[in-house]
Amino acid sequence: MWTNGDHLASIGAVLGAIGLALLTLGLVLRWPMTIPWAVLLAAAGYLVGRLGSSGVDGWAALIGVLLLTSAELASWSLEHDARIHAEPALIVRRLATLVALLAAALFVNFLLLGTAGVGAPGSVLLIAVGVAAAVGAIAVVLRLARA
Amino acid sequence: MTRYASPKLAAYAALSAVGLLTALVFGRPELVALTAPFLLALAAGLALATPPRLTVHVEVDRERALEGDEVTAKVVVSSETPVDRLDLYLRLPDGVDLVEGRNPVALHLRAGEQRELELRLLARRWGGHLLGPAYVRARDPIGLRAWETSATARPELRVYPREDVLRRVLQPRETQVFAGNEVSRRKGEGIEFADIRPWAPGDALKRVNWRASARRSELWVNESHPERNTDVILFVDSFAEARQGGVSTLDLAVRATAALADAYVTRRDRVGLISFGGILRWLVPGTGLVQMYRIVDALLDTQIVLSYYWKEIDVIPRRTLPPSALVVALSPLLDDRSVGALLDLRARGYDLAVIDVSPVPFAPRPASGLDAVAYDVWTLRRDALRHRLQRAGAAVAEWRGDTPLQAVLEEVRSFRRYARHARV
Numbered sequence: 001m002w003t004n005g006d007h008l009a010s011i012g013a014v015l016g017a018i019g020l021a022l023l024t025l026g027l028v029l030r031w032p033m034t035i036p037w038a039v040l041l042a043a044a045g046y047l048v049g050r051l052g053s054s055g056v057d058g059w060a061a062l063i064g065v066l067l068l069t070s071a072e073l074a075s076w077s078l079e080h081d082a083r084i085h086a087e088p089a090l091i092v093r094r095l096a097t098l099v100a101l102l103a104a105a106l107f108v109n110f111l112l113l114g115t116a117g118v119g120a121p122g123s124v125l126l127i128a129v130g131v132a133a134a135v136g137a138i139a140v141v142l143r144l145a146r147a
Numbered sequence: 148m149t150r151y152a153s154p155k156l157a158a159y160a161a162l163s164a165v166g167l168l169t170a171l172v173f174g175r176p177e178l179v180a181l182t183a184p185f186l187l188a189l190a191a192g193l194a195l196a197t198p199p200r201l202t203v204h205v206e207v208d209r210e211r212a213l214e215g216d217e218v219t220a221k222v223v224v225s226s227e228t229p230v231d232r233l234d235l236y237l238r239l240p241d242g243v244d245l246v247e248g249r250n251p252v253a254l255h256l257r258a259g260e261q262r263e264l265e266l267r268l269l270a271r272r273w274g275g276h277l278l279g280p281a282y283v284r285a286r287d288p289i290g291l292r293a294w295e296t297s298a299t300a301r302p303e304l305r306v307y308p309r310e311d312v313l314r315r316v317l318q319p320r321e322t323q324v325f326a327g328n329e330v331s332r333r334k335g336e337g338i339e340f341a342d343i344r345p346w347a348p349g350d351a352l353k354r355v356n357w358r359a360s361a362r363r364s365e366l367w368v369n370e371s372h373p374e375r376n377t378d379v380i381l382f383v384d385s386f387a388e389a390r391q392g393g394v395s396t397l398d399l400a401v402r403a404t405a406a407l408a409d410a411y412v413t414r415r416d417r418v419g420l421i422s423f424g425g426i427l428r429w430l431v432p433g434t435g436l437v438q439m440y441r442i443v444d445a446l447l448d449t450q451i452v453l454s455y456y457w458k459e460i461d462v463i464p465r466r467t468l469p470p471s472a473l474v475v476a477l478s479p480l481l482d483d484r485s486v487g488a489l490l491d492l493r494a495r496g497y498d499l500a501v502i503d504v505s506p507v508p509f510a511p512r513p514a515s516g517l518d519a520v521a522y523d524v525w526t527l528r529r530d531a532l533r534h535r536l537q538r539a540g541a542a543v544a545e546w547r548g549d550t551p552l553q554a555v556l557e558e559v560r561s562f563r564r565y566a567r568h569a570r571v
Contacts (some may be wrong), residue, residue, distance in 0.1 A: 060177035132443035139190035
């Protein structure tokens with residue numbers, strides 16, 4: 001006998017599968033605009049799957065980073081042009097940039113969910129503002145480092 | 148410099164906005180966690196994006212080359228600001244191929260760094276080729292924004308046709324007044340013996356033919372043919388061409404014209420050029436190495452330009468076509484205007500020789516059907532056209548490109564010799 005939670009989880013899985021299929025289609029047909037829609041569908045699938053449950057899911061930190069990873073790799077794949085000879089150092093540099101970005105995102109997410117776990121329930125606005133502030137601070141640091 | 152945002156920037160911004168709003172609506176901190184990485188990528192990308200200050204220019208190791216030569220082009224790019232990813236592409240004109248080197252290339256530039264990219268290029272086809280522009284596209288580390296620019300200065304590579312060496316060229320019927328290598332039919336001061344005649348006051352003693360004088364008991368002197376130069380006009384038909392792959396009738400005509408110009412200039416003849424086509428060009432006859440370079444430079448600019456304007460030979464200045472000049476025309480006989488001009492030249496009494504640079508090898512015969520019939524009719528009409536020119540008194544030879552130019556010239560020479568005998 002299926003419960004409401006199982007039903008939502010299966011809808012979420014279907015949404016995620018559609019997102020994956022859309023991403024695959026976009027990669028095959030080289031349509032860059034399918035990437036955000038695929039990410040959106042996968043995130044919606046996760047949200048639908050979590051609707052029945054209460055509390056903060058710690059895996060969301062990793063899922064957010066995985067979504068960004070898939071979006072970045074898909075963009076890289078679509079941008080790639082075999083006619084352009086990229087220097088090996090450039091590829092290494094791009095990989096390092098991506099890894100650093102993902103590590104920073106994971107760190108921010110852990111901080112965020114840790115704060116949400118110990119904070120008062122219903123303080124999402126505060127969390128969102130906090131995330132924006134943290135991201136802004138990182139941006140300022142990067143800008144200063146670049147200068 | 149053109150700046151533009153990549154589709155990723157709009158996509159990440161939209162995802163971040165939707166994610167944060169949904170998190171607020173549903174009151175779920177996990178959605179903020181799903182959104183935060185995109186927000187971070189967006190912020191990092193915009194923070195690290197600095198407009199590059201790039202300088203790009205292209206150099207070539209030499210400005211002139213022969214067909215088949217290799218030249219080295221150098222693309223020098225420098226930046227005052229760091230560029231995480233720079234795509235660099237030097238556009239090569241048709242007729243210049245890349246032999247060695249990477250084009251396009253993606254590289255990283257540090258602040259103040261200068262990079263030089265060497266490209267070995269093959270000058271495959273004659274012509275005045277403009278290298279470039281060199282396009283550059285700089286991106287920020289995350290790939291959210293890009294800047295594009297190109298090098299405005301484009302070096303020119305002039306590729307001269309590699310011509311055949313001709314042992315013998317067509318001899319004009321009439322010679323001019325200046326000294327040259329052609330034995331004139333007239334009598335005068337020269338080396339070639341022509342005749343003897345009675346002595347007249349003013350004749351030099353060295354010209355006295357003592358044997359004839361002893362036999363006739365009066366003074367007789369030798370007469371000789373003087374060596375004179377000739378006027379030769381090379382007529383290149385640039386109304387139409389037949390092309391297949393990288394070769395065309397115009398290529399053959401230009402190479403042949405360069406070879407003929409070289410041969411005639413070596414004989415100290417005055418050589419002029421008429422490029423008769425959509426764009427009309429002419430060179431007044433001249434002699435010497437300078438004239439040779441003028442002709443070849445003018446040939447490099449020859450191209451097929453579509454034109455419906457009916458041109459006649461009257462449009463060419465009179466002094467470009469000196470009287471009693473030999474006109475050597477190289478034409479695929481594809482355009483009625485050039486055929487009309489050639490017939491007009493012949494009707495005006497010019498000594499005309501036509502080398503029909505045949506377009507037939509460039510158009511293979513269809514296997515069967517109406518196309519094959521049309522092809523056969525076309526070739527028959529071409530034969531009729533050549534016959535029409537021959538009836539008008541012009542020597543015509545078909546050149547299919549697979550035989551040396553010298554062989555075609557010999558065919559024209561034999562026709563002219565035969566025609567002369569027939570007239571006598």
